[in-house]
Amino acid sequence: MRKILIVAALLAAAPFSASADGLSYTYVEGGWSQVNTKDDGFDDPKVDGGYVRGSFALAEQVHVFGGWSYGSKTYHYSNAKLKLELNQPELGIGYHMPFSDRVDYTADIAWVRQQAEVKADFDGFGRITDKDHTNLVRATMGLRGKPSAMTEAWIKAGYMDGGNDFEGTWVGTLGGQINFTKTWGLVGEISGYRDVTQFSAGVRASF
Template sequence: MKKRFVLAAMLAAAPFVASAADNGLSYTYVEGGYAQANINENFEDFGDVDASGGYLKGSFEISPSFYLFGSYAKASDDETIEPIEDLTVRLEDDLTQAEGGVGYHMAWGESVDFLAEVAYVSVERDLKLAAHFEGELIDRDSATIDQKGGRAALGVRGGNDRAEGWLKIGYLGGSDFDGNFIGTLGGQYKFNATWGLVGEVEVMDDVTRYTAGVRASF
């Protein structure tokens, strides 16, 4: 009786296992490329932050259902204003974001996976202000904003051997964050089983992040 039950369970699970293996969605990859962060705020006479830089991201499947992932991005923005004659004020804004976590995926059909992720997030922002009068430095100030917290997200990922897309809705919170919902939309065009072009946009409150790069899947 037990053998029949085990055999029936294996036969019932077989279509889901096959779809997870054949849908072309790899959870082991590395990627990197261009990153941009837009922050809607105003430092008196300075406008919104429009920082650009680069990023690295990776994922490693540790079982048929679970994977580890991480990312690192660094971007910077420089703004200069001249409030009065012969006085120049420059603001340097450097942003660094790192993330690491674990994810779960389950086949929802032949070409769609359900996703669930939890991650630790670290965001550091270095601000440097310098004032020059007639070309001579007269004042300098700096500040660092260091925020740490956690992110949880649910989503879907689907596609085929040529292209795929993903959508995730999450929440970022912790002692250093006020708590905000995050929406992530991304996609990949695949040249072959290994190489592809990827793009992603992430929106959270007044912050919008864009990435575009190359992914190698294994």
């Protein structure tokens, strides 16, 4: 939490170019994602895959957003094959307001569904499939700004809860973008809660 506060303070205090383009809340992006889980009993499992995400500005200070990520990993044993799959769709609405000339304060709330599925193929015994899902509500607030005309950074912190199926926990996100043009840029993001960390890297088109 201390590191998050330090980064937020630096972002708010950074000098900004008067010629820098404004922040866009209408964009689409996609790329690679990975989910890591700290679990000594299962040798810190992780799943690799991809994601798509988008946002659309409904009004000057309101936007809606959604996304979907998928990851999988296959384990091979002497007489069996085990495949783990993780699907995570989300849908939400956000609010933003100017914090300075090139920094916005942001707040959002989203529905998130985590669905895990395990497929086990045993030689001579066929396949066994097991799946489970959890519906969550996540609320965050943070800062989003442009340290320079061709870069962007954001930081968010909040809380996520799933009722009886998922005990509430704090969440945090740190991300950035390098623009090649006004429309196209490379994005990277890291988010986490408890012992779970998710990385993503992709291409964004802003409008």
